[in-house]
Amino acid sequence: MPSAPKWLFDAVDLLISKLPMVAITDVELLSPSLKKIRFEGDFKKLNFPVGSYIDFRVNETDVRRYTVSHFDLAQGFLETIVHLHGEGTGRQFMDRLNIGDTISMNKPRGERNYYNSTAEQFVIFGDETSLGLACSFQPVLKRNKKQFQYYLELDEENQLIPEKLGLEHCNVFPKNGLFQNENWLEKLPIFQTAAWQDANFVLTGNAKSAQTFRKVIKQKTKAKSYLHGYWLEGKKGL
Numbered sequence: 168m169p170s171a172p173k174w175l176f177d178a179v180d181l182l183i184s185k186l187p188m189v190a191i192t193d194v195e196l197l198s199p200s201l202k203k204i205r206f207e208g209d210f211k212k213l214n215f216p217v218g219s220y221i222d223f224r225v226n227e228t229d230v231r232r233y234t235v236s237h238f239d240l241a242q243g244f245l246e247t248i249v250h251l252h253g254e255g256t257g258r259q260f261m262d263r264l265n266i267g268d269t270i271s272m273n274k275p276r277g278e279r280n281y282y283n284s285t286a287e288q289f290v291i292f293g294d295e296t297s298l299g300l301a302c303s304f305q306p307v308l309k310r311n312k313k314q315f316q317y318y319l320e321l322d323e324e325n326q327l328i329p330e331k332l333g334l335e336h337c338n339v340f341p342k343n344g345l346f347q348n349e350n351w352l353e354k355l356p357i358f359q360t361a362a363w364q365d366a367n368f369v370l371t372g373n374a375k376s377a378q379t380f381r382k383v384i385k386q387k388t389k390a391k392s393y394l395h396g397y398w399l400e401g402k403k404g405l
């Protein structure tokens with residue numbers, strides 16, 4: 168529920184247990200449109216499965232979701248990577264956060280389906296909003312010796328960011344509608360070989376791109392796909 172009356176979110180805030188004093192201890196502008204934010208607090212009793220996200224109450228009537236890209240329980244911090252785009256309430260809230268600020272935060276929530284431990288190969292698709300997910304996936308995939316590839320559609324100014332974040336096996340594409348073009352998608356090397364027929368596809372980012380990708384995956388392979396659009400053109404929150 169990205170938007171609701173103030174009284175409703177106030178009531179929810181009273182009912183759910185929150186993390187009361189979380190401090191912003193580091194902020195890094197990875198590019199003019201990507202901001203990495205470190206939150207420090209007592210996260211010891213929490214779990215962070217791959218793709219865990221936090222519902223931030225960004226003003227009295229809006230909540231926006233951001234993925235935990237990295238966490239360190241021993242040192243007591245977690246990080247998110249925020250795509251600063253447009254003038255939405257999520258962007259404005261994240262833009263304002265600075266070192267020294269404290270906030271009251273909802274606990275992270277997990278998505279059980281992102282990491283299927285029985286799969287041997289993973290293809291992870293998304294855009295700037297999925298970089299946090301990509302970062303949360305990689306250590307788990309490497310630790311468990313899985314094969315993986317990232318397919319990322321990124322604005323030009325962000326095309327070197329996956330490398331900067333240490334992401335491996337990245338296929339980076341311009342964000343110009345290619346992933347909404349079925350004919351182009353069908354020709355991707357991944358569909359031209361039998362080697363990735365049984366991969367698990369995790370499709371996030373722009374909902375329209377993710378849906379088109381899933382359609383082609385279904386036509387061309389027997390692979391399992393898991394779709395979670397992170398934003399949809401013209402729709403506030405998701």
Ligand SMILES: Cc1cc2nc3c(=O)[nH]c(=O)nc-3n(C[C@H](O)[C@H](O)[C@H](O)COP(=O)(O)OP(=O)(O)OC[C@H]3O[C@@H](n4cnc5c(N)ncnc54)[C@H](O)[C@@H]3O)c2cc1C
Pocket residue numbers: 220231232233234235247248249250251252253254255256257258259295296297299300396397398399400401402403404405
């Ligand atoms: C489970 C989950 C995890 C997510 N994790 C992250 C994350 O780690 N980092 C992150 O940056 N985002 C993440 N998102 C996406 C983020 O919640 C949305 O982008 C959200 O819409 C941003 O809110 P806003 O108030 O800035 O814009 P809104 O008010 O929600 O949207 C305003 C307009 O901008 C469009 N829009 C929204 N996002 C984008 C975008 N990225 N690019 C272009 N147009 C856009 C909308 O369609 C709408 O027309 C996640 C979403 C989900 C569901």
